[in-house]
Amino acid sequence: VTVGRIQAIRGTKDLLGDELARWRVMESRVRRVALRAGYEEIRTPLFEATDLSSRSIGTETDIVQKEMYTFDDRKGRSLTLRPEGTASVVRAYLENNVAREKAVAKFWYMGPMYRYERPQKGRYRQFHQFGTEVLGSEEAFHDAETIAIFNAILRGLGLTDLTARLGSVGDEACRPAYVEKLSAYFRDRAGDLSELSRERLERNPLRILDSKEKEDRVIVEDAPSILDNLCDGCAKHLDDVRRALDSASIPHERDDALVRGLDYYTRTVFEIHHEKLGAQSALGGGGRYDRLVKDLGGPPTPSVGFAAGMERIAGVAEELGIAWDEPREVRLYVAPLTAEAEAKVFPLVHRFRERWWAEGAPRSRNLKTMLKRAARFEPDLLVLIGEEELAAASVALKRLDTGEQKAVPENDLIEEIENFARETTGRSSKKE
Ligand code: AMP
Numbered sequence: 001v002t003v004g005r006i007q008a009i010r011g012t013k014d015l016l017g018d019e020l021a022r023w024r025v026m027e028s029r030v031r032r033v034a035l036r037a038g039y040e041e042i043r044t045p046l047f048e049a050t051d052l053s054s055r056s057i058g059t060e061t062d063i064v065q066k067e068m069y070t071f072d073d074r075k076g077r078s079l080t081l082r083p084e085g086t087a088s089v090v091r092a093y094l095e096n097n098v099a100r101e102k103a104v105a106k107f108w109y110m111g112p113m114y115r116y117e118r119p120q121k122g123r124y125r126q127f128h129q130f131g132t133e134v135l136g137s138e139e140a141f142h143d144a145e146t147i148a149i150f151n152a153i154l155r156g157l158g159l160t161d162l163t164a165r166l167g168s169v170g171d172e173a174c175r176p177a178y179v180e181k182l183s184a185y186f187r188d189r190a191g192d193l194s195e196l197s198r199e200r201l202e203r204n205p206l207r208i209l210d211s212k213e214k215e216d217r218v219i220v221e222d223a224p225s226i227l228d229n230l231c232d233g234c235a236k237h238l239d240d241v242r243r244a245l246d247s248a249s250i251p252h253e254r255d256d257a258l259v260r261g262l263d264y265y266t267r268t269v270f271e272i273h274h275e276k277l278g279a280q281s282a283l284g285g286g287g288r289y290d291r292l293v294k295d296l297g298g299p300p301t302p303s304v305g306f307a308a309g310m311e312r313i314a315g316v317a318e319e320l321g322i323a324w325d326e327p328r329e330v331r332l333y334v335a336p337l338t339a340e341a342e343a344k345v346f347p348l349v350h351r352f353r354e355r356w357w358a359e360g361a362p363r364s365r366n367l368k369t370m371l372k373r374a375a376r377f378e379p380d381l382l383v384l385i386g387e388e389e390l391a392a393a394s395v396a397l398k399r400l401d402t403g404e405q406k407a408v409p410e411n412d413l414i415e416e417i418e419n420f421a422r423e424t425t426g427r428s429s430k431k432e
Contacts (some may be wrong), residue, residue, distance in 0.1 A: 011117070011125025013311075022314060025324035026157060027110060030130045033153045034108035037145065039132050042107040044088035046114075050078040056087035056292055058263025060204045067115040069125075081114035084262065086289065086305055087296070089133045094298045104136045110310075122312050131286065131307035135293065138302035140240030143268050146286060147241075148250055150272055150306050154283065157313065158322040161275040162283075163251060167227065167258030168238045169206075171266045171290065174231035179205060181224050189219050210259040225256035237288075238268050260285060264292040270306070274316050283316065284308030330421045330429070333379035334360035335370040337386035344385050348395075351414070355429040356421065381420060383413075 054064050069081040098105045110130035134142040147164050183205045194213035245252050269287030286306025293301035332352050336342045345360040352358035359377045384396040398405040408416045421429050
């Protein structure tokens, strides 16, 4: 027999307690901002055909080359745990004929993603993203809207000091010539590049721009910028997005070397960073993917979207000491002080739970023990039932904020608590 405890898989993480409470605030903020902007929720499967990832993200990317959780199912089909959300949304968009109903489709999503990366602070193998996708629009309006939504979610969570770094990866009209120019530049300096970058020179020279190696940084700094090599269409699009952001006073700055880790991007791209953080400062990013729908077998459908890392956002908030609180509901704790009063507990908590949070002790203990147990539930009101109360068909209701205690007839109890709820929360309770 094997004994011993089974542990969570490396790079995964349980969410519970106060940490999970913070996540719930983040989730409800995402939902509210997205719905207000006219985005509809979409939930796609966590695993897909492996081809979906390789054909969208790109066979030369780190994600496809070494980070996918790929396995054969029992019939030998190759499946992959989704490393990101966009490809699945596009697949679902095509499969459900969304374009027939909507010329421009707007979706938001949230959920776990899987990448076999080296786990470290802010980097997990199962992590969570939320994001939006606009399918069927080439308007800079929608790029600006995408950035604005991302920004509004973060601001609503108390994260200020944000900057949207705006760049472009060009398109098929201007990117090939730029890549050629960049390769020539790096080839001339190959001797001074890091080994990793020398490897990338042939396969994906754009990735060198993203290198963190010290010897590469000086070379990258003087490399030709794609922003000076854009075709008119890409340059105008980037300019239009800038202007739209300015018109709504959304801060942004030019980034000459914004490299996204996924190949499907075209034209304008962006990342949102938090100023106070260092290397892991990217909270998320996105951009246009005007060719992806067509590459996955659909009609030409220009699109734009973003994805944000939820562990990153929660981590930044924690580091900055920003508290996210859920709106508090009134909490009641029912404590029987004698064995005879025990039978009252269940019907009372059951009734209270139609409107408030309620917990109770099934067995009577002395008052001191009762209070200690109740404290874990952080109640606002204690409902105490002793011999006297039982005889009078009443309870002793104790407010823990003022310490005030009074006898309340059972028949008046709901009304009395409702008055307390209105006074302390400023709103009425709803019976559900
Ligand atoms: P990407 O889909 O690569 O553009 O990533 C978007 C965002 O997701 C990043 O800026 C991070 O905030 C987050 N992210 C990506 N990979 C991970 C990971 N392995 N662990 C935690 N967060 C991640």
